[in-house]
Amino acid sequence: MLDAGRHSKINLLAYSQVEEVSGEVGSFQLKVRKKARYVNEDLCTGCGTCAEKCPVAVEDEFNVGIGHRPAIYKYFPQGIPSTHCIDAENCRQLGQGKKCGICAKVCQADAVDYEQEDQFVDLEVGAIVLATGYDIFDPTVIPEYGYGRIDNVVTAMELERLLSASGPTAGHLDRPSELALRAEIASLEKDLNKFNRQIDKLEEKHGKETSEFIELFEAGKAGDDADFERWADLAKKATAAEEKLAPMKKREAAAHTAKKLAFIQCVGSRDFRFNRFCSSYCCMHSVKEAMIAHEHDNETTSSIFCMDLRAVGRGFEEYKLRGGKSANIKYVRGRVAEITVDESLNPIVWYESTTTRQVEHETFDLVVLATACVPSASTPKLAELMSLALDENGFFKTDPLAPLDTSRAGIFVCGCAQGPMDIPESVAQASSAAARAAEVVFTAPKAAASGGE
Amino acid sequence: MNNDVMVLGGGIAGIQASLDLAEMGIQVYLVETLPCIGGKMAQLDKTFPTNDCAI
Numbered sequence: 001m002l003d004a005g006r007h008s009k010i011n012l013l014a015y016s017q018v019e020e021v022s023g024e025v026g027s028f029q030l031k032v033r034k035k036a037r038y039v040n041e042d043l044c045t046g047c048g049t050c051a052e053k054c055p056v057a058v059e060d061e062f063n064v065g066i067g068h069r070p071a072i073y074k075y076f077p078q079g080i081p082s083t084h085c086i087d088a089e090n091c092r093q094l095g096q097g098k099k100c101g102i103c104a105k106v107c108q109a110d111a112v113d114y115e116q117e118d119q120f121v122d123l124e125v126g127a128i129v130l131a132t133g134y135d136i137f138d139p140t141v142i143p144e145y146g147y148g149r150i151d152n153v154v155t156a157m158e159l160e161r162l163l164s165a166s167g168p169t170a171g172h173l174d175r176p177s178e179l180a181l182r183a184e185i186a187s188l189e190k191d192l193n194k195f196n197r198q199i200d201k202l203e204e205k206h207g208k209e210t211s212e213f214i215e216l217f218e219a220g221k222a223g224d225d226a227d228f229e230r231w232a233d234l235a236k237k238a239t240a241a242e243e244k245l246a247p248m249k250k251r252e253a254a255a256h257t258a259k260k261l262a263f264i265q266c267v268g269s270r271d272f273r274f275n276r277f278c279s280s281y282c283c284m285h286s287v288k289e290a291m292i293a294h295e296h297d298n299e300t301t302s303s304i305f306c307m308d309l310r311a312v313g314r315g316f317e318e319y320k321l322r323g324g325k326s327a328n329i330k331y332v333r334g335r336v337a338e339i340t341v342d343e344s345l346n347p348i349v350w351y352e353s354t355t356t357r358q359v360e361h362e363t364f365d366l367v368v369l370a371t372a373c374v375p376s377a378s379t380p381k382l383a384e385l386m387s388l389a390l391d392e393n394g395f396f397k398t399d400p401l402a403p404l405d406t407s408r409a410g411i412f413v414c415g416c417a418q419g420p421m422d423i424p425e426s427v428a429q430a431s432s433a434a435a436r437a438a439e440v441v442f443t444a445p446k447a448a449a450s451g452g453e
Numbered sequence: 454m455n456n457d458v459m460v461l462g463g464g465i466a467g468i469q470a471s472l473d474l475a476e477m478g479i480q481v482y483l484v485e486t487l488p489c490i491g492g493k494m495a496q497l498d499k500t501f502p503t504n505d506c507a508i
Binding site for chain 1: 471480485497499
C-alpha cells in the first residue's frame, strides 16, 4: 500500500471516479472526477488535530458502523494518501450551513479549504485494468437470521473489526448489545451530570439542599421565585435518570465478552433465493476468525454451521484441522433455519443436524453470519459506461480460457470484480492482468505499424 | 497509441496490478473512489491460512 503511494510511476487518484470513457484499445480517453476533499493534499500533514476537534459524529464506514468518526477524517489510520478529507454531507459548515470552521481554525498547516471544488482530469491510456472488488451481501433480506433485529448477530466483517487490535473495541470481543448498553449509560450519565451541575448552582444561589427545597416546594412553602419551577423539574429529571441508570449499570457489571461463538455459513450464497454461487473464501474466513478469537481468549469456543466446509487450497485443510484440534472449533453439518433471542439477548440457533437427523437448538453469546461476496454496487454502472458484458451473477464477464479479458479488447479484470476469490488468488490474478495490460501497451505500436498507420 | 495504463480500484488486486505495471516501467493511474487505497483487505485483521497480518 505504502509502496503504491510512493512509486514514481504510479499516479494515485484517490477519492476519484471515472465519469466518461471513449476510444479503443491502445487509446482510451477517460474523464476522471477528483472529488473535493476540502483539504489541500499538498499542505495536509495528516496530524489529525482537526479530527480530534471536530464536533460531528458519523457512523464509521471503515469499522462497518461500529463506533463513530468525525466529519473531517482519515478513512483509516494507516490510509494512503495520508490526507484528511471532509465528508461534506455531514459537515456542519459545508453540509448543514451552520457556522463552524473549527477544523480550519485548528489546522496549523492551513490545509482546510472549504471553497475547494471537484476537479476533472482528462487522461489517455492504452489499457485498463478493472479491480473494483465486491460488496458484502446484506443479510437483512433474510429475516429468519434476525440481522439488524437481534443485536448479537453480526456479519463476518463486523467480527473482523471487533477482533482487530486497532478496531473500536481494541480487539476485545465485546458484544454489540453491551456496546449499545454502554453508549446508553454514557449518554444518560452525561445528562445526569448536566442536571447535577445546574442543581448545584441553584443550591448555592438559594443556600438550600435540594432535598430540603423539594420538601418545602411540595408543601407549597418554598415561596415564589422564577428558579423554583426549574429546580423542581431538574430534581425530578435527575432522580428519573438515576433510577434508570441503576439497573443498566447492574446489567453492565454482569456483562462478559463473547466466549461462545456460532458461525453460520453460506448466508446469501449457495441459496437459490439469492445467489447460487459459492463465495469460496467464507469457510476459511470463519475458521480464521474462530482461531483469532481463541488466540485472543483461550476460553472461546466456536461452532461452525455449514453444509460442507470447503477447504480447497494449499494448506487450507490442515488449517481447518488445526482449528478443530487446537482452537476449540466444532464443525456442525446442518443448515441453520432460524435465529431467535432469549431475555439476556443471547441468540439461539435452530438447525437441523444432518448427523442426528433432529431439529436441535443451542444458545450462543454471539452469532456471526458468513455473508456472501456479491458484485459491487458500482459494477452495473461501470459496465454500462465501458460497454462491458456481465455474467449471470452480475460480475464482469470473462471467457474461461481467457479469465482476465473482459468483453472489450484492452480492458482486463482481476480480483473479486471477476468473481468471488480469496486474497492469494486476487493477487495472482492482479499480476496476470498487469501482464496482459503490459502486453497491450508494449506490443500494440508494432501491431499498429504493421496495420499501415 | 498510448503506453500508460489505468487501474480502477485500489484494493489488494488494484495495488498489486499497479505495482507490477509500474515495475515494468509503465506509467499507471490508480483510481480509487474512497479517500484511501487499501480496500477490504485493510479491514481484515489477519489472513488465512498463516494468520499473517493483513496490512
